[in-house]
Amino acid sequence: MGLTSEDKSAVLDSWAKMSGPTFQDAGEKVFLLLLKTDSTKALFPKFRDIPYDQLAGHPDVRDHGGKVMQVLDDFIKGLDNGGDGAVQKVGLLHKGVGVSHDNINLMKPVLMTLLGELGCSSAAGAWENLWARFMDVHRTCY
Numbered sequence: 001m002g003l004t005s006e007d008k009s010a011v012l013d014s015w016a017k018m019s020g021p022t023f024q025d026a027g028e029k030v031f032l033l034l035l036k037t038d039s040t041k042a043l044f045p046k047f048r049d050i051p052y053d054q055l056a057g058h059p060d061v062r063d064h065g066g067k068v069m070q071v072l073d074d075f076i077k078g079l080d081n082g083g084d085g086a087v088q089k090v091g092l093l094h095k096g097v098g099v100s101h102d103n104i105n106l107m108k109p110v111l112m113t114l115l116g117e118l119g120c121s122s123a124a125g126a127w128e129n130l131w132a133r134f135m136d137v138h139r140t141c142y
């Protein structure tokens, strides 16, 4: 399903809040939510041996989170021109490290939670469509 122009502006407005103040700050928040589930944390060789309560502020979490936010930023800012390439690149990377396509969907509830926490729930429908497109592109790499 495509994104309407209303969807795109709702995504851009909410992304401006979600992705700040820096990608590393935002990425840390995302990963503290994502890694709460032990089975998800176990999928990350570099995080699985770090106790959950030591992840906040951990430079590796901030660094990784920042890179993930950058990919989402490239995808979102490039919805009309070439942003899919950023997702394809990361899709190939995920496939290479043995993460299944379905596992990537674990990110969806995390992004939706963050959206709600930031008071952007009115953009949830737009994010549904955005995420469906992200997963469609990601799937092409498997």
Ligand code: HEM
Pocket (backbone or CB within 6 Å): 040, 043, 044, 045, 046, 064, 067, 068, 069, 071, 072, 090, 093, 094, 097, 099, 103, 104, 105, 106, 107
């Ligand atoms: C918005 C969705 C996601 C994006 C944009 C994304 C992006 C990335 C990027 C950019 C890297 C490379 C990091 C580097 O170069 O150091 C990476 C690696 C990885 N991703 Fe994702 N990711 C996403 C979701 C997920 C999810 C949900 C999982 C697992 C449940 C996952 C598992 C991994 C793993 C295991 C690696 C390898 C990490 C390592 O270097 O040790 N990713 N991802």
